Amino acid sequence: MILGIESSCDDSSVALMDAKTYELVLYKKISQESRHSEFGGVVPELAARLHTAALPNLALDLKPYFEDIKAIAVTNEPGLSVSLIAGVSMAKALSISLNIPLIAINHLIGHIYSLFLDQKIKLPLGILLVSGGHTMVLNIDSHGKITLLASTTDDSYGESFDKVAKMMNLGYPGGAVIESFAKGCVDDMYKFTVPLKGNKKRLEYSFSGLKNQVRLAIENLGKNLSEDEISKVAFSFQKAATEHIIDKLKTVFDIYKFENFGVVGGASANQTLRGELEKISTKYNTNLLFAPLKFCSDNAAMIARAGVDKYEKKEFIDYKNLRISPRSDLNGVII
Numbered sequence: 001m002i003l004g005i006e007s008s009c010d011d012s013s014v015a016l017m018d019a020k021t022y023e024l025v026l027y028k029k030i031s032q033e034s035r036h037s038e039f040g041g042v043v044p045e046l047a048a049r050l051h052t053a054a055l056p057n058l059a060l061d062l063k064p065y066f067e068d069i070k071a072i073a074v075t076n077e078p079g080l081s082v083s084l085i086a087g088v089s090m091a092k093a094l095s096i097s098l099n100i101p102l103i104a105i106n107h108l109i110g111h112i113y114s115l116f117l118d119q120k121i122k123l124p125l126g127i128l129l130v131s132g133g134h135t136m137v138l139n140i141d142s143h144g145k146i147t148l149l150a151s152t153t154d155d156s157y158g159e160s161f162d163k164v165a166k167m168m169n170l171g172y173p174g175g176a177v178i179e180s181f182a183k184g185c186v187d188d189m190y191k192f193t194v195p196l197k198g199n200k201k202r203l204e205y206s207f208s209g210l211k212n213q214v215r216l217a218i219e220n221l222g223k224n225l226s227e228d229e230i231s232k233v234a235f236s237f238q239k240a241a242t243e244h245i246i247d248k249l250k251t252v253f254d255i256y257k258f259e260n261f262g263v264v265g266g267a268s269a270n271q272t273l274r275g276e277l278e279k280i281s282t283k284y285n286t287n288l289l290f291a292p293l294k295f296c297s298d299n300a301a302m303i304a305r306a307g308v309d310k311y312e313k314k315e316f317i318d319y320k321n322l323r324i325s326p327r328s329d330l331n332g333v334i335i
């Protein structure tokens with residue numbers, strides 16, 4: 001079995017995967033969302049403290065399986081430094097005490113593996129990654145080499161939902177709550193401008209201008225927004241943000257012909273986004289892949305699954321060389 005450990009942001013999670021069958025033998029996740037909600041976003045110091053409390057408890061659940069673990073795959077980049085340190089420290093401690101090798105996993109590559117939890121990876125592959133920290137489009141060739149095709153110059157898609165929710169005092173994270181307020185509303189009252197719309201030369205995302213449009217609309221409404229007002233803002237915002245994703249993807253699809261195109265990251269749970277993606281994938285004759293809803297957001301199952309492929313290639317790392325990094329560049333990386 002391969003042990004996966006994930007602690008890059010506000011979820012502490014462990015998973016055990018059978019390296020031959022991909023069976024998920026154990027999966028646990030302790031989410032900190034409710035603890036960060038009152039602050040409208042993740043508070044790093046609080047996240048670090050909560051990981052330090054949660055991870056040893058999760059390690060106790062692993063105890064009956066210690067003898068069967070062949071390697072430990074742990075997220076070491078990108079993410080919140082203080083959160084990454086918690087998981088990596090536990091991975092090192094287990095590696096030394098159980099005398100088993102370590103495998104370093106890039107969190108974003110972990111998300112890609114959420115599409116293939118119980119099967120072999122399909123290559124070549126196009127990817128849209130939409131999470132709280134990232135918005136990017138990737139091409140992965142048949143050898144697994146990643147090319148970055150587009151990314152955001154400021155906020156990410158998921159983060160813009162979080163910020164809009166914060167502006168309306170709806171807590172953290174904002175994705176699901178904005179989506180539920182938008183549901184049922186059909187009136188695009190605000191008609192927010194879609195960023196960089198139709199500009200085929202600029203293959204990039206930007207959500208900060210849209211966020212400011214939303215901020216102005218909310219300020220004009222004054223204090224104590226009614227549910228109807230929140231729904232209308234949420235609907236118009238979600239519509240423009242999603243149109244932005246699709247508009248740039250069309251330019252990508254005009255250039256690249258993907259047989260398989262995967263959509264990953266916490267925000268890939270958004271049903272409006274999924275609906276619009278279905279439409280363009282039909283138009284461009286692309287097979288769309290999604291992770292199971294439960295594994296769209298951060299989880300250790302995807303880290304264990306990425307670890308299985310690295311275990312087969314014997315890509316181990318000595319504990320002295322295993323470092324964390326808040327950022328990573330996927331361009332040119334081999335999956």
Ligand code: KG4
Pocket residue numbers: 009130131132133134157158159161162173174175176179265266267268269270271296297298
């Ligand atoms: O992948 P993830 O769990 O963590 C990061 O790696 O960042 O993604 C979390 C992000 C948050 O910003 C959250 O608001 C967003 O995904 N999200 C959504 C939805 N569910 C989660 N965004 C839009 N619509 C959703 N239904």
Ligand code: ZN
Pocket residue numbers: 107111131132265266297298
């Ligand atoms: Zn993530």
